[in-house]
Amino acid sequence: MHKKFARSYSSLEEMFEFTELFFESEKIAAPVRFPVHFVMEELFTNMVKYHQDNANDILVELERDDARVTASLTDYDVDEFDVTQDRKVDTALPLEQRKVGGLGIHLIQKMVDSLQYRYKNRQSKVTFSKELETADV
Numbered sequence: 001m002h003k004k005f006a007r008s009y010s011s012l013e014e015m016f017e018f019t020e021l022f023f024e025s026e027k028i029a030a031p032v033r034f035p036v037h038f039v040m041e042e043l044f045t046n047m048v049k050y051h052q053d054n055a056n057d058i059l060v061e062l063e064r065d066d067a068r069v070t071a072s073l074t075d076y077d078v079d080e081f082d083v084t085q086d087r088k089v090d091t092a093l094p095l096e097q098r099k100v101g102g103l104g105i106h107l108i109q110k111m112v113d114s115l116q117y118r119y120k121n122r123q124s125k126v127t128f129s130k131e132l133e134t135a136d137v
Contacts, residue, residue, distance in 0.1 A: 004057035007048050012041060015060060026064045029133050035111040036069055036130050042108050043083070043126055047075045054078060064132075068113065072127040080119045083108070083126055 001022050005011040016037060023033050040060070047058050056076040063070050083105050109115060112128040119125075 001063070002059060002061040004059050005044070006057055007051065007054060009045065009048055011048075011058075012044065015040065015044060018060065019062060022062045022064075026069075028064065028069060031133050032069060032130050036071060039108045039112055039128055039130075040071055040073065042105070043073045046081075046105075047073065047078075047124075050081070051075065051078050066132075068129045068131050070127065070129040072125055074123065074125045076124075077122050078124050079122075080124065082117045082119070084115050084117045 001018070003018050005015050005018075019033075019037060019040065022028075023036075028036075044058060044060075054075075054077055059072075059074040059076075061072040061074075086109075108128070111130075113131045114127075114129045116127045117125070118127075
């Protein structure tokens with residue numbers, strides 16, 4: 001399944017409805033849905049936030065095989081930003097001592113089973129996968 005969404009925070013609701021349709025049609029259990037939604041929201045909102053003047057829609061693609069759900073978000077006419085690089089977030093520090101930024105990317109790196117980034121011709125594509133629970137297979 002794939003669909004393009006307007007580059008706007010208001011598109012999040014529509015994107016979640018799209019993913020829920022996919023989850024229902026593929027019979028994906030709740031324990032897998034939360035991390036997939038969280039990661040998609042984090043990636044999508046970063047694409048919106050850091051390229052607000054860009055009029056291009058963001059492409060979301062979802063697929064399932066026997067063992068995993070794979071999602072991709074593609075952004076067009078943007079600068080490179082590799083989400084697979086380590087951001088060195090110290091989660092042990094008290095909140096008042098932490099530097100701002102990087103926690104969302106750090107969290108998605110920990111929540112998914114694979115994370116890839118591809119950048120070519122000002123096109124940025126982030127692909128991640130989440131293993132299915134045994135009940136889903």
